[in-house]
Amino acid sequence: MCRLALKTASEAFSPYEVLQGMEAMQEGYDGSGLGLLLRGLDFEDFKYDSKYPILSGIAHSEEAWHRLTGFMEKRGFELKYDHEFETRPELIEAKDRYRYFLRAYKMPASLSAKSKEEIENELMLTRLALRKDGEDHGNDLTCFSFWPDVATIKEVGWPLQIGDALNLSDNRIKSRVCMAQGRQNTNYGINLYACHPFFIQGIATMTNGENTAFVPIRDWLLGKHFPGYTGYQSDSETFTHILHYTLKQLKLPLQAYKHIITPLRGEELANHPQSEFLTGLRDSCRRLIIDGPNAVIGTLPDETCMLVMDQKKLRPATVGGRPGAWAIASEMCGVDAMVPDRDPSLDFQPMREHTIIVPPERKELTIWSQHDPYPLDQAA
Amino acid sequence: MVSARSVSVGPGSLSYTDLPWIIQHREDRCTLCGHCTAVCPKEAIYLAYRRQRIPKLDVLKKKRGNEYRTFVGIRQKKNMANACIGCSMCSMVCPNEAIQPVPNTNEHRTLFFNNQKGEPNKRGGRRNKVGPTLLDRIMFNRISMLTDPALDAGRHEFNVTTTLGRTLDPAEFLKRTREGGWIPPTREIFPFVIGSMSFGALSPNMWLGLLQGVAYCNEVLGIPVVMCTGEGGCPPWVLKSPYLKYIVLQIASGYFGWDEIIRAIPDMQCDPAAIEIKYGQGAKPGDGGLLMWFKVSKLIARLRGVPEGVDLPSPPVHQTLYSIEESVMKMIQTLSTAFGHKVPIYPKISASTSAKSVLNNLVRNPYAGGLLIDGIDGGTGAAYNVSMDATGHPIASNVRECYLDLVAQGKQNEIPIFAAGGVGKNGNVTQNGMALIMLGASGVHIGKYIMQSVAGCLGNEKNRCNVCNVGICPKGITSQNPKLYRRLDPDLVAERVGEVFMSIRTEMKKIMAPLGRSQSLPVGMSDALGIGDKDAADRLNIKYVC
Numbered sequence: 001m002c003r004l005a006l007k008t009a010s011e012a013f014s015p016y017e018v019l020q021g022m023e024a025m026q027e028g029y030d031g032s033g034l035g036l037l038l039r040g041l042d043f044e045d046f047k048y049d050s051k052y053p054i055l056s057g058i059a060h061s062e063e064a065w066h067r068l069t070g071f072m073e074k075r076g077f078e079l080k081y082d083h084e085f086e087t088r089p090e091l092i093e094a095k096d097r098y099r100y101f102l103r104a105y106k107m108p109a110s111l112s113a114k115s116k117e118e119i120e121n122e123l124m125l126t127r128l129a130l131r132k133d134g135e136d137h138g139n140d141l142t143c144f145s146f147w148p149d150v151a152t153i154k155e156v157g158w159p160l161q162i163g164d165a166l167n168l169s170d171n172r173i174k175s176r177v178c179m180a181q182g183r184q185n186t187n188y189g190i191n192l193y194a195c196h197p198f199f200i201q202g203i204a205t206m207t208n209g210e211n212t213a214f215v216p217i218r219d220w221l222l223g224k225h226f227p228g229y230t231g232y233q234s235d236s237e238t239f240t241h242i243l244h245y246t247l248k249q250l251k252l253p254l255q256a257y258k259h260i261i262t263p264l265r266g267e268e269l270a271n272h273p274q275s276e277f278l279t280g281l282r283d284s285c286r287r288l289i290i291d292g293p294n295a296v297i298g299t300l301p302d303e304t305c306m307l308v309m310d311q312k313k314l315r316p317a318t319v320g321g322r323p324g325a326w327a328i329a330s331e332m333c334g335v336d337a338m339v340p341d342r343d344p345s346l347d348f349q350p351m352r353e354h355t356i357i358v359p360p361e362r363k364e365l366t367i368w369s370q371h372d373p374y375p376l377d378q379a380a
Numbered sequence: 381m382v383s384a385r386s387v388s389v390g391p392g393s394l395s396y397t398d399l400p401w402i403i404q405h406r407e408d409r410c411t412l413c414g415h416c417t418a419v420c421p422k423e424a425i426y427l428a429y430r431r432q433r434i435p436k437l438d439v440l441k442k443k444r445g446n447e448y449r450t451f452v453g454i455r456q457k458k459n460m461a462n463a464c465i466g467c468s469m470c471s472m473v474c475p476n477e478a479i480q481p482v483p484n485t486n487e488h489r490t491l492f493f494n495n496q497k498g499e500p501n502k503r504g505g506r507r508n509k510v511g512p513t514l515l516d517r518i519m520f521n522r523i524s525m526l527t528d529p530a531l532d533a534g535r536h537e538f539n540v541t542t543t544l545g546r547t548l549d550p551a552e553f554l555k556r557t558r559e560g561g562w563i564p565p566t567r568e569i570f571p572f573v574i575g576s577m578s579f580g581a582l583s584p585n586m587w588l589g590l591l592q593g594v595a596y597c598n599e600v601l602g603i604p605v606v607m608c609t610g611e612g613g614c615p616p617w618v619l620k621s622p623y624l625k626y627i628v629l630q631i632a633s634g635y636f637g638w639d640e641i642i643r644a645i646p647d648m649q650c651d652p653a654a655i656e657i658k659y660g661q662g663a664k665p666g667d668g669g670l671l672m673w674f675k676v677s678k679l680i681a682r683l684r685g686v687p688e689g690v691d692l693p694s695p696p697v698h699q700t701l702y703s704i705e706e707s708v709m710k711m712i713q714t715l716s717t718a719f720g721h722k723v724p725i726y727p728k729i730s731a732s733t734s735a736k737s738v739l740n741n742l743v744r745n746p747y748a749g750g751l752l753i754d755g756i757d758g759g760t761g762a763a764y765n766v767s768m769d770a771t772g773h774p775i776a777s778n779v780r781e782c783y784l785d786l787v788a789q790g791k792q793n794e795i796p797i798f799a800a801g802g803v804g805k806n807g808n809v810t811q812n813g814m815a816l817i818m819l820g821a822s823g824v825h826i827g828k829y830i831m832q833s834v835a836g837c838l839g840n841e842k843n844r845c846n847v848c849n850v851g852i853c854p855k856g857i858t859s860q861n862p863k864l865y866r867r868l869d870p871d872l873v874a875e876r877v878g879e880v881f882m883s884i885r886t887e888m889k890k891i892m893a894p895l896g897r898s899q900s901l902p903v904g905m906s907d908a909l910g911i912g913d914k915d916a917a918d919r920l921n922i923k924y925v926c
Contacts, residue, residue: 212524212896215907223790250550262899265539266568277557283543283566284553287793289900311899312536314529 002196002208002330003182004317006297007338008305009325010362012042012174015153019163021337022182025330033183034159035195037204038151040176040303046081048149052104053077053123056152057130057143058192060096064140067133068101075126076108083173091165093157096140100166102151102173120201123147124228142192145199149301151175154195177303181206194233198240201228202301205243208330209294209315211235217242220287224249239296242288247300253375254306255368256281258355261290262311264370274374297328307356319356319365320347326358326365394458398489400843401466401481403456409478412452416470416479421852421864424464425479428455454479460493466844469854483842494765501765502670504848504858505839506663506805506828507757508769514776514916516808518815521925522908524896531898533889538898540888541604542571542823544654545724545749547794564749565722567653570597570605571901572813572884575800575825576630576656576728578610579637580671580680580692581761581848583865585873586835586857591618592870593834593877594626603881606653608825611669611694613637613683619644624652630728631715632658633668634694636684642718651723654749655715659698659708659738660730662758662775662801664767668694672762674851677860705741708748716747724749731755731773731801739782743791750796752825753778757802759828759839761858762849775801776819780920783820783904792904796822804829805841810887818905819920831857834876835868 003025007018015036041048055072059065072079083102089095111119127146134141144152151173155162159182163169181196196206211217214235221229221241226249229241239261246257263282269275282289292310295317299305307317307328319328320335320342327338335347348367350356357366396402403425417425434447456464464481471480494501524530545566548556556563574594579587590607597605611632618624619641629652631638660666671680671692681688698707712725719725726749729738735753742748755775760768779799786792799821803812805828813824831837835857838845848858856868892898895908902908910925911917917924 210524210896213900213902213905216902216904219787219904220790220793223787223792225790245550250554252554265537266541280548280553280557280563281550283547284550284793286543286547286900287903291897291899293896312531 002206003334004196004206004208004295004297004328004330005180005334005338006178006299006305006328007325008177008299008303008358008362010176011324012040012176013178014169014171014174015178015180016163016169018178018180018338019159019168021327021329021334022159022180024333024337025182033156033181033192033195034154034162035179035181035183035197035206036153037145037179037197037199037299038173038175038177039149039299041149041151042174043081043083044172046083046104048081048104050149052080052106053146053148054151055101055103055105055127055130055143055146056150057101057141058097059099059101060140060142061098064134064137065099067137068130068141071130071133072105076110077105077126078108080104080106086167086170088165088167091157091161092155094155100153124201128227128230147199147202150199150202150204152197152199154192156192177299177305179204179206179297179299191233193231196234196236198231198234198237200240200244201248203240203244203247203298205236205240205296205298207236207239207294207296208317209292209310211238211290211294213289213291214238216287217290221245236294239290239294240298243298245288254300254304254357255355255375258308258353258370259374260285260288261296261308262352263289264353268371272371278374295330303360305358307350308354309350309352311352313352316349318347318349319358320344323363326362328356328358392460392493394460394489394493396456396458397484397486399456399458399463400484400488400490401464402484403454403464403470404480404482405454406478407451407453409476410454411476411478413475415473415475416454419469419473419854421467421469421847421854422462422465424457424462425454425470426457428453460490460496463490465847466842467838467854502672502762502849503765503768503843503846504759504761504763505843505846506759506768506802506841507772508841508843509757510841513757513802513805513812514774514911515802515812515815516806517911517913517916518811518922519910519925520814520818520891520895520908521910521923523894531893531896533886533893536893536898538889538892539900540571540885540892541568542901542903543567543796544569544606544726544823545796546746547796549794562721564746565724566749567606567724568604569653569823570603570881570885571817571823572605572809572881573628573798573823573825574605574607574830575827576608576610576628576658577761577827577831578612578630578669578671579614579683580612580675580860581610581858583853583856583859583868584679585865585868585870589835589868589870589873590830590877591623591626592874595623596874596878597881598626601878601882603885605881608656611636611658612671612680613640615683616640616644620647620649622649624648625650627652628654628656630656630658631711632694633696633698634692636686636692636694639685640683645718651719654724654726655719656752657708657711657715657725657727659727660732660754661728661760662730662754662756662772663760664763665730665732665772666696667763667767668696670694670762670849672849672851675858675860680860708738708741709745712745712747721747726750726752726798728752728754731775731778733773735773735778735782736785739785739795739797742795743786743789748795750798750822751782752798752800753782754825755799755801757805758800759831775799775816777919779816779821780819784921786820787904792820798823798825800825800827804833809833810884810891813884814888814891815909818902818909819922820904820906822901822903830877830880833880835873
């Protein structure tokens with residue numbers, strides 16, 4: 001059972017703050033991994049243009065590092081910034097870490113004439129090609145994300161110790177959104193790709209608990225034959241892909257995610273104003289129904305943050321904050337640690353029908369219920 | 381050489397120990413009430429008068445002589461036509477526990493004589509194969525433990541229904557919703573369906589009891605059970621009733637009863653649950669239905685539109701059939717049109733190595749609402765013994781390979797596969813059904829199990845009873861003779877239907893809860909399955925456990 005922490009604030013902050021927030025919840029993880037995803041980036045030594053995609057990952061050997069740089073050049077990406085971590089390798093358990101990389105690239109000129117969708121595909125395919133390259137060479141290259149304004153760090157070990165090892169407290173990297181997971185290794189092997197948050201084409205989610213319906217969901221996603229629906233070192237990766245499928249492939253609004261993963265019960269659906277549409281949606285997406293127990297915390301490219309529970313709500317998560325700074329955590333103490341200067345009486349634990357949305361303006365929360373009218377003309 | 385006529389033993393002569401069942405009668409308990417001989421469906425026993433000689437020696441008079449005692453007792457007939465079938469009706473009606481049939485543990489001879497007058501053995505029942513089936517041996521072993529505690533079957537909410545009918549791919553569903561296109565009809569049903577047993581195979585009382593029970597499950601218990609008519613139509617009062625929505629109407633190669641159905645369409649208050657087109661049956665694949673003349677009563681003749689007292693063998697294939705693809709396509713489309721494209725239409729085939737081709741054909745047919753595959757262990761009211769025992773394909777691997785084929789195409793949510801054939805053969809109905817569901821079936825059909833559990837059918841895999849074909853069902857389940865079927869109280873059948881489905885529903889929760897599943901039926905959740913047989917595990921693509 002992992003511990004999850006998300007902070008989103010109008011002013012960029014250091015990811016170390018979130019790691020400290022995670023410490024409050026440390027009973028829940030076992031040091032088998034940390035995942036960090038940052039959005040709305042601010043580098044101390046570089047004026048970052050948020051159009052530049054950032055490649056995040058680890059080169060485990062010098063040879064892999066050279067292959068990576070060569071590959072990116074050949075693909076036409078021009079390096080604009082290469083963040084060098086001031087690492088303390090003695091704090092890292094693994095010894096095959098040649099280099100952690102966060103590199104901002106300028107898109108190739110050939111992509112400028114392409115549609116948004118084609119560009120997004122190229123970014124995803126580039127990441128997947130690097131991942132495959134690493135897998136083909138004895139896993140000597142790990143690539144987590146390649147997307148504008150998104151940086152991902154994953155490592156095996158205790159979260160705060162990893163933060164110290166990468167010197168994340170030095171304020172050289174800051175972001176407006178930070179997602180973090182302290183991993184409790186369950187029944188899947190310790191694998192860097194198994195660390196949350198998972199990422200695909202701008203969409204990221206992290207989850208605690210186990211996905212008991214993993215195999216049928218994975219089988220269905222694999223059957224879509226979409227190149228990005230791959231991996232599944234963790235059963236929770238399916239949640240990210242379902243959100244991607246909902247938003248990017250079906251082009252439905254965020255609210256549809258909840259209707260897909262936890263549809264209303266028969267009698268509730270019958271009483272819903274858009275009963276017919278939602279029943280059809282449930283039937284056609286039946287294989288994507290999750291069975292929990294999970295809290296799914298996600299972020300979108302526009303810095304929207306969201307939180308949903310599974311139907312049984314056996315892994316409650318809490319959201320709290322104030323205008324300008326919000327925190328979502330799997331434990332209340334995590335929210336306390338991340339945004340202490342808030343009114344805790346306004347903290348909210350969503351029920352099974354709720355989707356919590358923190359919009360990019362970060363002024364107030366939206367608590368959307370599945371019983372509310374569905375916001376799309378398709379349903380009319 | 382001329383045979384010795386004085387010895388009355390011929391090639392076909394049998395003794396008691398040659399028969400599969402031997403009647404044990406206790407003279408000291410018998411009151412000669414006659415109940416047993418009256419109830420015996422095979423007239424296998426009779427009241428016999430016997431004389432016993434008692435030697436008498438009068439020593440004083442130096443005289444030898446005899447005395448004679450007459451006594452009466454129940455005796456068993458030894459000819460094939462009247463061989464005991466072990467139904468035990470005699471012991472059930474005996475007021476004094478004086479009589480019972482006992483299985484013959486010796487290798488009995490009737491197996492070599494059951495083809496009298498050149499007619500091979502025909503019977504009802506299932507493949508006579510005893511012992512645990514493969515489904516019985518499957519375990520559910522992905523138990524949620526430390527990280528995610530198992531659910532409480534008694535307290536959590538469970539969603540245990542399944543979809544019958546074609547479901548569109550999400551993108552296509554949205555497109556058609558936007559454009560006002562046709563969305564194929566679906567039904568949300570309980571995944572254990574009462575399989576096709578015809579009005580003709582079953583007695584009117586049995587049918588009435590089932591229908592009452594199904595209505596009770598739906599309207600009182602909230603369990604959306606549906607039942608299939610089998611070939612042979614449906615009584616008009618049912619067709620025009622609001623209960624039709626719980627009925628799957630079957631059309632098969634004899635088209636029996638479809639005059640009535642088509643004529644009733646304008647008067648239907650609701651649509652039927654679905655239409656099942658039978659192309660094959662697991663118990664007798666490649667063979668048509670066989671309602672023997674004994675059962676073609678006046679009522680059945682009227683419903684089916686045929687003369688009374690004639691054999692009704694359905695052809696093995698649909699007569700309009702030029703090729704299976706064409707036939708399937710035309711029939712599905714025609715029936716869908718007949719019901720205004722508001723009723724799911726699906727074919728039923730016998731399990732076969734060619735099942736995947738049929739399935740793939742259906743995937744490309746926009747009107748096909750599913751596929752029912754019936755395995756070799758399925759039951760029937762009448763078939764040649766050789767068809768039942770030796771022809772067909774087991775259901776588990778057939779369903780699994782069909783499901784995996786759909787998975788490879790990403791179509792597993794679009795065409796539901798239903799499985800049948802031996803579900804609950806040894807009483808483990810929920811375990812068998814859930815194993816098939818986790819192998820990839822969206823639901824299962826149960827026929828024989830229902831007869832056994834709700835009406836007390838006596839048939840078993842040791843060839844007990846199994847005389848459904850000749851209309852002498854001792855319980856009145858498969859007889860059209862009012863003297864027999866009046867024994868069956870429809871109300872009691874209905875009560876048992878309710879009990880059986882309540883119990884299945886509870887057992888489903890007891891299986892799903894430890895797996896951490898409650899929100900949707902775990903179709904294709906093969907990671908939860910294990911079996912202690914490496915070859916079977918490899919074939920089914922599940923875990924080998926020991």
